[in-house]
Amino acid sequence: MNKIFEIKDLSAGYGDDIVLRDINLVVNDLDFIGIIGPNGGGKTTLLKVILGLIKPYRGTITFYNGRQQKKSENTIGYLPQINQIDLRFPISVTDVVLSGLMSKEGLFSRYSGKQRKHAEDLLKQLGIFELRNKPIGGLSGGQLQRVYLCRAIVSSPRLLMLDEPNTFVDSRFENDFHKILKDLNNKMAIIIVSHDVGTITWYVKTIACVNRNLHYHPTNIITQKQLASYNCPIQIITHGDVPHTVLEKHKL
Amino acid sequence: MLHTTGNYLTNKNTGNQVKMTELFFELLNYKFFSNALLASFFTSINCGIIGTYIVSRRLVFISGGITHASFGGIGIGYFFGFNPIISAVIFAVLSALGIEFLAKKADVREDSLIGIFWSFGMALGIIFIFLTPGYAPNLMGYLFGSLLTVTSFDISLMTALTIIVAGFFLLFYKVILFIAFDQEYAKTHKAPVQFITYILIGLVAVTIVLSIKIAGIILVISLLTIPQTIANLFTKNFKYIIYLSVIIAFFGAFSGLILSYSLNIPSGASIIMSLVCAFIIAKLFSILVTYIKISKSVLLLNKKI
Numbered sequence: 001m002n003k004i005f006e007i008k009d010l011s012a013g014y015g016d017d018i019v020l021r022d023i024n025l026v027v028n029d030l031d032f033i034g035i036i037g038p039n040g041g042g043k044t045t046l047l048k049v050i051l052g053l054i055k056p057y058r059g060t061i062t063f064y065n066g067r068q069q070k071k072s073e074n075t076i077g078y079l080p081q082i083n084q085i086d087l088r089f090p091i092s093v094t095d096v097v098l099s100g101l102m103s104k105e106g107l108f109s110r111y112s113g114k115q116r117k118h119a120e121d122l123l124k125q126l127g128i129f130e131l132r133n134k135p136i137g138g139l140s141g142g143q144l145q146r147v148y149l150c151r152a153i154v155s156s157p158r159l160l161m162l163d164e165p166n167t168f169v170d171s172r173f174e175n176d177f178h179k180i181l182k183d184l185n186n187k188m189a190i191i192i193v194s195h196d197v198g199t200i201t202w203y204v205k206t207i208a209c210v211n212r213n214l215h216y217h218p219t220n221i222i223t224q225k226q227l228a229s230y231n232c233p234i235q236i237i238t239h240g241d242v243p244h245t246v247l248e249k250h251k252l
Numbered sequence: 253m254l255h256t257t258g259n260y261l262t263n264k265n266t267g268n269q270v271k272m273t274e275l276f277f278e279l280l281n282y283k284f285f286s287n288a289l290l291a292s293f294f295t296s297i298n299c300g301i302i303g304t305y306i307v308s309r310r311l312v313f314i315s316g317g318i319t320h321a322s323f324g325g326i327g328i329g330y331f332f333g334f335n336p337i338i339s340a341v342i343f344a345v346l347s348a349l350g351i352e353f354l355a356k357k358a359d360v361r362e363d364s365l366i367g368i369f370w371s372f373g374m375a376l377g378i379i380f381i382f383l384t385p386g387y388a389p390n391l392m393g394y395l396f397g398s399l400l401t402v403t404s405f406d407i408s409l410m411t412a413l414t415i416i417v418a419g420f421f422l423l424f425y426k427v428i429l430f431i432a433f434d435q436e437y438a439k440t441h442k443a444p445v446q447f448i449t450y451i452l453i454g455l456v457a458v459t460i461v462l463s464i465k466i467a468g469i470i471l472v473i474s475l476l477t478i479p480q481t482i483a484n485l486f487t488k489n490f491k492y493i494i495y496l497s498v499i500i501a502f503f504g505a506f507s508g509l510i511l512s513y514s515l516n517i518p519s520g521a522s523i524i525m526s527l528v529c530a531f532i533i534a535k536l537f538s539i540l541v542t543y544i545k546i547s548k549s550v551l552l553l554n555k556k557i
Contacts, residue, residue, distance in 0.1 A: 052440070053436060084434075085433070086310070091433050091489075091490060096433070099430040102438065135488030137488065138488075
């Protein structure tokens with residue numbers, strides 16, 4: 001497995017508030033990592049550090065060039081929390097999706113027919129093709145989430161990062177959504193932030209719990225006991241046949 | 253060729269037989285009028301484009317701040333005896349960049365900063381104008397707009413700005429749109445977010461100052477917001493808002509110009525009156541359209557039942 005990036009002894013935060021302390025993490029191609037943890041524990045901060053939006057106070061994050069990749073090309077497809085954007089901004093669904101090709105295309109050029117076709121195919125795949133010319137202000141939360149997923153994957157990134165994508169997903173779409181992520185995982189690594197521990201353990205391969213520190217579990221099975229051991233105030237919901245295994249306790 | 257006689261024009265108030273179109277062609281032969289028309293044309297393009305960026309990004313308040321801060325530059329120009337527009341451009345651009353920069357780095361809230369720059373510029377302008385010996389000619393023109401006193405120099409500045417603004421938006425349209433929509437996401441694509449944002453706020457400042465001759469400091473914000481608001485009633489597409497705004501702004505400036513000339517009132521006020529009228533008509537029209545659409549679908553529903 002090729003490494004995508006490696007985080008070593010990294011601390012980061014805002015002003016004098018250190019949100020993340022001495023984090024270590026390696027992400028490889030085709031990983032599927034679920035990040036869980038309490039609100040304010042630093043999940044989103046971790047994503048922003050990986051994206052280069054926040055400079056770490058200490059420690060390093062090193063990216064490794066994988067398959068032949070131009071330097072300008074973006075490695076990461078990012079799906080932010082959708083409450084961050086201005087819904088009255090006059091922009092159409094297709095334009096939002098095409099903005100995911102920004103770094104591939106440089107500053108001047110216009111989009112080719114092929115790229116438009118690719119964007120439209122993605123919209124079809126996610127069942128929102130008929131919305132392509134609508135302004136984003138006219139969409140529901142679930143539809144918007146799908147548009148954002150299209151934007152995140154339109155450039156076929158090496159790594160897809162999703163920040164709380166379940167928040168607005170209706171239950172009808174939820175199953176499809178998980179299937180789509182599974183398919184995507186055949187082509188790219190995925191990091192998904194979620195507060196819904198019960199559901200994500202179904203489909204991720206490994207789990208990282210972020211609560212100021214980071215604990216990495218090379219498995220998708222997690223128990224209430226474990227959560228308690230690093231002060232994760234999260235309720236675990238048991239789904240029918242999920243086997244529960246008690247892992248070794250962390251030595252803190 | 254049309255012949256113009258002074259007599260003919262002075263008759264305009266008494267002679268009802270002089271039609272509007274004739275009046276227009278008569279006026280065209282006057283330098284001040286063709287200048288005013290050219291100024292309206294270029295200002296409409298500048299304000300149509302820049303205003304769309306302002307409205308979409310909700311920068312109306314910062315634009316108001318920059319407008320009023322530029323008065324400081326006008327005062328300095330009067331005091332030191334050079335063209336107030338030039339010093340206003342410099343002052344406005346520095347204020348705009350100052351607000352942007354300090355809001356990011358100095359940990360002061362942006363709207364508070366705008367309030368400071370807004371009043372600081374006005375105060376500086378007032379001080380310098382009072383210190384200037386004699387009376388300040390054309391001061392009213394800067395406050396309320398005086399389209400009929402636009403000079404050829406003003407027009408060449410406006411033309412240059414139109415070339416820069418239109419060129420910038422044509423070349424970088426995609427990036428401008430994406431950065432304006434979602435700065436953080438654009439940063440994850442290594443887009444030059446800071447650079448483009450600073451250039452745009454600079455262009456906002458220059459556009460405002462060069463439009464002051466048309467609508468005046470107090471009223472210029474209308475040229476940057478009313479056309480866009482009207483356009484936004486009919487389209488939610490950034491590009492189409494630009495096109496429509498340019499047309500609406502020109503309509504407003506043109507009818508305002510005629511009104512200003514025939515009633516001898518400041519052009520800023522007459523332009524805004526026509527724009528506000530257009531806005532009310534457009535709003536009523538869009539309400540009517542929605543109403544018709546709703547009653548049609550209700551009718552359809554009733555038929556089905």
